[in-house]
Amino acid sequence: MKLASLPLGLAGRATVGLGKRVTGLADEILSEQAQRRTAEHVFSVLGQLKGGAMKLGQALSIFEAALPEHLAAPYRQALTKLQNAAPPLPVASxxxxxxxxxxxxxxxxxxxxxxxxxAAASIGQVHRAVWRDGRQVAVKIQYPGAGDALRSDLRHLSRMAPMFKVLQPNFDVKRITVELRERLLEELDYELEAAxxxxxxxxxxxDPLIVVPQVVHASSEVLVTEWIAGRPLSEVITEGTQExxxxxxxxxxxxxxxxPKRAGLLHAxxxxxxxxxxxxxxxVVYDFGAAARMPGGMPVQVGRLTRLTLDGKADDVVAGLRGEGFVPPGLKIDAKAMLDLLQPMLEPIAGEEFQFSREWLRKESTRLTGQGSEAAKLNKQMxxxxxxxxxxxxxxxxIGVLxxxxxxxKWRSILEEWLPGFADPEGTDPNR
Known part of the structure; x- marks a missing residue:
């Protein structure tokens, strides 16, 4: 219920301010001091929830990369805390x-x-221990009453949902919250997470690049896995060398x-x-409470349409998008305009090499949401x-983390190796 304590006026002004600055609708915005107070208050409330709203805070701490630097800074400082911090449980609990x-x-x-x-997880906390066979282990313990609290918090999540429109103004917020609710409720089941x-x-x-801790023991509210230490990615982001x-x-x-191809799953x-x-x-990859089950791997149309877009096959792209349900029935689409909408998004894989940056993401966000933008007009029809x-x-x-x-x-080489349909968009190779 604590989410309801967020003053609606404050949250509303913040959301309007974000939208205006990102979309370029106005130069006026809340002062940085007011933005910092808003960020600190959001962190204070979300951090106490230990549930769905904390997950929302974690999501927002990624999407801040799309915001102007002077505006993003206070949100980054406050919301990034949610990735590794939450009030600890009493020892007796x-x-x-x-x-x-x-x-x-x-x-x-x-x-x-x-x-x-x-460490803190979204609905639990992690303790270090030594298992009876001598292995170093991580013991994730679910907060007592987390299920009831999470369901209560999720009923109020719609109060924060408009913030998602900063990047995708055409999203159906109701569908987003339904999807988010379903995924978050799955996270209550530690036995499912263990599997x-x-x-x-x-x-x-x-694997030479990626390691996942083995599961040692699982019950509905306790998950024991191998302890694999590492330098937090948040530290690499702030202090790491370019290499x-x-x-x-x-x-x-x-x-x-x-x-998706190797495990039939997507870490979500x-x-x-x-x-x-x-x-x-x-x-080192942690926390598998949220995952998409893809027994057949990533849908082949994802790779196929991505490659057709890069290759400039405008009519094929529109037909493919219409077939998948992205283009509403009866909507007439200019094929070239569709390429103009999609191709800049694929800049990271259009050439030999690409550097992701906050500036690039902000540029794309502005292009897709800016008032009067042709891309924004088309995007809203999809x-x-x-x-x-x-x-x-x-x-x-x-992408936000990148x-x-x-x-x-060389991002394109990763897609060529792993994304079905990308290397063979015409479908001539049955193994692709």
Missing amino acids: VHGVLERQMGADWRDRFIEFDDAPA TQQQFAEAFLD ERDAAGLRLATLHFSA DPHPGNFAIGEDGRL SFPPAYLLIHRVTMGS CQLGATA
């Missing part, structure tokens, strides 16, 4: 969950257990595009708090099929 989930003899499962949390994580771990076993940020970005993009929570760079240089909503959200989240990293790499 921690022990209570462990006893309820693992039995009165739960201590016998561990050689050591650190009562102080090592997902183990599926990822097996798919990336001995380190490039390497991290390459690994993140490889995870995004290869997981791409914020910096869920990644680290291990001592061996591999990307539909968005529910089947693609999660893929789009995760892709945008990953822009925070300022990473440079």
